[in-house]
Amino acid sequence: MMMFYWISLIIVSIGFTGLLFRLVKGPTIADRVVALDAIGISLVSIVALLSLITETEYFLEIILLLSILSFIGTIAFAKFLERGEIFDRNDNR
């Protein structure tokens, strides 16, 4: 079973490297933001697999934190790309 978890971790890490390639290369900013979002989600599964491998449940608290931070970062980047500022007062688009 432990071998299966290691193989899963290696495959997810290969996917993670592919996402890093898109983060570095990406022609536009939106490409990089998409890659960052996917990296955040992929990091969550890496943390879950690490907690399975090291047999502790203390890593599981990081999962919720990472997913929330990744979502907030994505939303902030999207608003910045669309309007040029993150906090604004007038709400008519």
Place this chain on the structure above:
Amino acid sequence: MPNSLREERFSIETTIVNILIILLMSTGVIFSLVTALGLIRLPDVYTRTHAASKSSTLGVLCVLTATFIHFWLIEGIFNTQMIVAIAFLFITAPVGGHMIGRAAYMSGIKVAEETVRDDMEGALKERKKRLMDNKTTEQ
């Protein structure tokens, strides 16, 4: 406890739970790999958003469910934060993908050459016009 000292429990329930975990985990890992493949191979931002939001959500959902089942049925730890994390990811990851796609279109990134149809074509001009109107009324 180190791995070598831990006694292996072979029972029929553990085997069934392990088979369930292996099925869920393989699905999740394959979908994670498909996400990376889609982000590398697809031609423009919008198709990449499609790959990054849907398949990565399903992949991480399967991996987290397998982890939750492992800790619940084998180690005996019922972790409620995992359930909250699964529900949160299931709701927010597609929303994030949608927001990025919309922001990319509004900031004027071109669609790929293979695109057959573009329904948002008029929206950009309309938004620019409205922004100009707002500026003139403010002055």
